[in-house]
Amino acid sequence: MGGLVGSASWYFDRAVALHREAAAHTEAARAEIVGAPSRLVLPPERVEAYRRLAERLTRGALDLVPGWLGWPLDGSTASLKVGVDVRPGGVNFVLAGVTVLAEKFTAPVVVPLLGGGHVTVDADARRPEVAAWLRGVLLRLVAAVPDGALRVLTVDGGTLGAVFAPFRQLVEAELWRPPVTDVAGLHAVLDEAEAQIAVAQSGGGHHLPYLLITSGALPTGCGQVELARLAAIAHAGPAARVHLLLAGYPPPPGAGQQTPARLDFTTALTTIADGFAMSEPPGPERLSTRGSGFATAVRLSAGPVDGLIETVCGPLASAAWVSSSVDFAALLPAEIWSHSSASGLRTTVGRDGRAWCELALDDSTPHWLVGGRTGSGKTVFLLDVLYGLASRYSPDELALYLLDFKEGVSFADFTPTPIDGTWIPHARTVGIESDREYGLAVLRELAKEMGRRAMELKKAGVTRLADLRTSRPDLAMPRIVAVIDEFHVLFSGNDRIAGHAAAVLEELARKGRSYGIHLILASQTIAGVEALFTKGESIFGQFPLRVALAGGGGVLDKLNRNADNLPVGSAVINTAAGVAGANRIVRFPNNDPALITAHRHRLWHARTPGSPPPAVFAGYAEHHIDSDPAYLALNPQVRRPHALVGRAVDVGLPSAGFTLDTSPGRHIAVLGPSPIGADIVHAGAVSVARQHPPGTVTFVIACLVASADAAADATAAAIHAVDQPVELVDAAGLQTRLGHLAAAIDSATAPPTYLVVFGADAASALLAAKDLTTFRSGHDDLRTVLRVGPTRGIHLLAWWRGARRFIDDIGGSSNLEDVACLIALNIASNDLNNLTGDYKTEWHHRPNRALLIDRHDDRYQLIVPFVRPGAYEHQHH
Numbered sequence: 018m019g020g021l022v023g024s025a026s027w028y029f030d031r032a033v034a035l036h037r038e039a040a041a042h043t044e045a046a047r048a049e050i051v052g053a054p055s056r057l058v059l060p061p062e063r064v065e066a067y068r069r070l071a072e073r074l075t076r077g078a079l080d081l082v083p084g085w086l087g088w089p090l091d092g093s094t095a096s097l098k099v100g101v102d103v104r105p106g107g108v109n110f111v112l113a114g115v116t117v118l119a120e121k122f123t124a125p126v127v128v129p130l131l132g133g134g135h136v137t138v139d140a141d142a143r144r145p146e147v148a149a150w151l152r153g154v155l156l157r158l159v160a161a162v163p164d165g166a167l168r169v170l171t172v173d174g175g176t177l178g179a180v181f182a183p184f185r186q187l188v189e190a191e192l193w194r195p196p197v198t199d200v201a202g203l204h205a206v207l208d209e210a211e212a213q214i215a216v217a218q219s220g221g222g223h224h225l226p227y228l229l230i231t232s233g234a235l236p237t238g239c240g241q242v243e244l245a246r247l248a249a250i251a252h253a254g255p256a257a258r259v260h261l262l263l264a265g266y267p268p269p270p271g272a273g274q275q276t277p278a279r280l281d282f283t284t285a286l287t288t289i290a291d292g293f294a295m296s297e298p299p300g301p302e303r304l305s306t307r308g309s310g311f312a313t314a315v316r317l318s319a320g321p322v323d324g325l326i327e328t329v330c331g332p333l334a335s336a337a338w339v340s341s342s343v344d345f346a347a348l349l350p351a352e353i354w355s356h357s358s359a360s361g362l363r364t365t366v367g368r369d370g371r372a373w374c375e376l377a378l379d380d381s382t383p384h385w386l387v388g389g390r391t392g393s394g395k396t397v398f399l400l401d402v403l404y405g406l407a408s409r410y411s412p413d414e415l416a417l418y419l420l421d422f423k424e425g426v427s428f429a430d431f432t433p434t435p436i437d438g439t440w441i442p443h444a445r446t447v448g449i450e451s452d453r454e455y456g457l458a459v460l461r462e463l464a465k466e467m468g469r470r471a472m473e474l475k476k477a478g479v480t481r482l483a484d485l486r487t488s489r490p491d492l493a494m495p496r497i498v499a500v501i502d503e504f505h506v507l508f509s510g511n512d513r514i515a516g517h518a519a520a521v522l523e524e525l526a527r528k529g530r531s532y533g534i535h536l537i538l539a540s541q542t543i544a545g546v547e548a549l550f551t552k553g554e555s556i557f558g559q560f561p562l563r564v565a566l567a568g569g570g571g572v573l574d575k576l577n578r579n580a581d582n583l584p585v586g587s588a589v590i591n592t593a594a595g596v597a598g599a600n601r602i603v604r605f606p607n608n609d610p611a612l613i614t615a616h617r618h619r620l621w622h623a624r625t626p627g628s629p630p631p632a633v634f635a636g637y638a639e640h641h642i643d644s645d646p647a648y649l650a651l652n653p654q655v656r657r658p659h660a661l662v663g664r665a666v667d668v669g670l671p672s673a674g675f676t677l678d679t680s681p682g683r684h685i686a687v688l689g690p691s692p693i694g695a696d697i698v699h700a701g702a703v704s705v706a707r708q709h710p711p712g713t714v715t716f717v718i719a720c721l722v723a724s725a726d727a728a729a730d731a732t733a734a735a736i737h738a739v740d741q742p743v744e745l746v747d748a749a750g751l752q753t754r755l756g757h758l759a760a761a762i763d764s765a766t767a768p769p770t771y772l773v774v775f776g777a778d779a780a781s782a783l784l785a786a787k788d789l790t791t792f793r794s795g796h797d798d799l800r801t802v803l804r805v806g807p808t809r810g811i812h813l814l815a816w817w818r819g820a821r822r823f824i825d826d827i828g829g830s831s832n833l834e835d836v837a838c839l840i841a842l843n844i845a846s847n848d849l850n851n852l853t854g855d856y857k858t859e860w861h862h863r864p865n866r867a868l869l870i871d872r873h874d875d876r877y878q879l880i881v882p883f884v885r886p887g888a889y890e891h892q893h894h
């Protein structure tokens with residue numbers, strides 16, 4: 018047995034002894050009656066001896082094939098423990114078939130394989146029972162070897178890999194390579210076996226795993242050279258743990274060729290009339306004294322029941338997947354910010370087999386399209402990419418515009434938080450739970466930047482960004498990467514925003530590459546991707562690089578189904594706009610939160626001191642006037658007071674409001690039943706109070722509805738604190754005050770006054786009543802004040818809970834000119850259109866948003882209104 022003798026030699030010797038005994042019996046039986054064993058009719062006095070023989074033989078054989086190596090491959094096998102039955106270092110047998118001794122007496126046939134030798138069968142796997150048998154033996158080995166102790170190389174020249182198809186999970190997990198089907202592939206397999214033999218022969222083979230070459234049929238074109246190499250491998254293999262399990266060997270000799278030599282250390286099964294003749298197994302012992310092998314015909318074991326291979330391979334594949342996963346740290350360079358983005362951006366995103374996969378944002382792949390159903394790891398993939406880029410390129414080389422439309426915290430890592438004040442210094446804008454309006458604003462910002470760059474190129478007389486960077490090193494020209502997660506939200510609605518977004522996106526996609534502006538668009542739905550397509554076929558073509566995560570096949574060609582069954586953590590990368598055949602499957606690492614935090618700190622510390630944090634837009638955030646920088650900067654030196662009411666949904670969230678100057682119509686009406694109306698009035702009033710020298714303007718505060726009490730009290734207190742006179746009035750007081758002001762306006766002696774009214778609609782009835790002596794009503798006074806007030810420094814800042822009441826109170830829609838500043842809360846789009854006379858505007862009211870309308874400059878602006886802290890909590894209770 019040469020170098021093969023291990024602790025198992027005892028088993029082997031015993032097996033040989035049993036086989037010999039069986040052979041002796043069978044030969045004896047044969048001597049009595051000539052005929053095939055199954056048709057052998059035993060004389061009654063020999064039946065008992067045969068029964069005992071069959072029993073002993075069965076027991077002896079099964080002792081050699083514990084667990085997975087010999088158990089029937091039916092449903093019951095699935096419960097056996099895997100990875101325990103093969104003893105590396107010994108000779109391991111495997112069940113190969115069954116033989117009929119006589120009549121109903123059968124015995125299992127086992128053959129030495131791992132640690133023992135090779136097995137061949139001359140019929141190839143185009144015969145279904147051979148294919149099933151091959152799969153069965155292979156499954157036994159796969160399930161029996163300890164984890165990592167077996168490498169399998171599959172060859173299938175006969176059925177193009179179909180024989181091994183049930184093992185495909187192992188291929189997907191990259192434990193196995195796909196079967197080779199041609200001579201070139203066979204060469205690679207032989208190379209690998211020879212390499213292992215070389216390692217073993219140089220004394221380094223102690224810890225090598227078994228290497229099993231298994232074949233359903235040798236590829237056509239396989240000639241003397243290949244067969245000679247195979248024979249050499251058979252000879253030297255067992256000592257180097259290299260084994261062969263070959264169907265279709267020896268192949269039928271080609272014309273004028275000899276039958277290939279018998280392989281050393283090989284148990285060969287050769288087709289005969291009633292099954293297969295089995296040769297002497299390897300080793301010095303002989304089954305038959307004549308060396309003619311097994312005495313009776315062998316039938317190949319049946320294959321595994323349906324699904325058994327998958328049941329065994331699934332967990333092995335998952336385990337392999339996890340243990341071979343790339344880790345996040347591997348994506349980051351040793352040294353940060355050492356790359357130049359002059360010709361493009363490049364980063365490692367994961368591994369493609371053993372090779373690292375590097376992707377680029379450059380002239381040939383300027384923009385990427387990423388698809389993946391929710392939970393497929395899309396966010397993780399994007400963060401892998403962003404951290405990879407931000408580590409390689411300094412903020413002078415790379416700027417990031419990050420936009421996310423969904424609920425979630427994908428990009429929150431890039432922004433300072435109350436707990437951790439650091440940020441990723443490349444981030445210019447970060448939108449989380451963004452409104453479509455915000456998304457459009459970011460796109461417009463990018464288009465503006467593109468325009469600026471185009472201008473600089475023109476001025477410098479060059480056409481390439483790289484040349485501009487050389488000739489004008491003083492200009493900041495980082496490459497810009499804009500990531501838009503769930504970008505399809507931009508197109509939902511099919512309205513004005515959708516139209517503008519598609520137009521700007523198309524422009525960016527078409528021209529961005531020339532100006533160093535790159536887009537990464539991600540979507541979880543195929544419909545989302547199609548939305549882009551239908552918005553303009555030309556946009557789609559601008560995204561040659563497609564990344565499909567699980568369920569993200571929508572970004573690939575319809576015929577390309579590779580992303581259908583991807584596990585989380587893997588992606589199909591396609592640089593040919595998604596056509597099948599151009600796929601690479603890449604594994605990307607999960608994010609490591611601790612590492613991410615440490616890395617963010619590292620990048621943050623490396624930034625230019627004093628560089629600003631990103632402009633953050635968080636859709637869900639409340640905004641408070643008390644912490645608004647524009648509010649805090651207000652003082653009486655302003656030329657004309659400006660009432661601040663919120664922050665515009667725009668890049669950088671600029672403060673939004675109305676100027677209350679002396680032109681007619683400068684009054685503010687907040688409309689809608691939402692109690693946020695009171696908060697807006699509060700913000701407007703306290704902000705103008707700071708813009709007048711103390712004691713120079715009176716605030717008449719009327720709180721007419723209970724829900725506004727707290728806001729009104731806060732307003733009074735804040736105005737009082739900046740030393741402006743405050744008068745608190747009720748509805749009757751308001752009526753009186755309006756009367757005085759109206760009278761004084763006519764005589765030009767009215768003092769500058771802000772009428773701050775919470776719940777103005779509650780005074781309607783009172784104001785409607787006419788004075789019995791003057792025949793004037795409160796409404797008449799109100800309308801006079803509205804019409805003439807601004808020229809005298811008198812402004813109304815009021816909240817009406819309903820739009821109709823508002824119109825009635827001001828005297829009908831013909832008087833709408835008198836109130837130019839409107840803020841719409843939860844009122845219907847129709848009602849709003851009646852007010853503005855603009856039937857194109859669609860207003861979908863939603864929490865934490867208001868629509869600011871200034872009819873004088875035709876401004877329609879979505880804002881996050883200023884609220885007092887906790888406003889929305891109060892609303893819910």
Ligand SMILES: Nc1ncnc2c1ncn2[C@@H]1O[C@H](COP(=O)(O)OP(=O)(O)OP(=O)(O)O)[C@@H](O)[C@H]1O
Nearest residue numbers: 390391392393394395396397398585586605606607
């Ligand atoms: N490479 C990976 N290895 C292991 N787990 C991963 C990997 N990538 C993602 N995951 C895990 O999968 C889950 C989903 O990932 P992720 O949040 O990125 O999905 P998503 O596609 O962005 O989903 P959603 O759109 O719902 O946010 C997470 O728990 C994440 O940790």
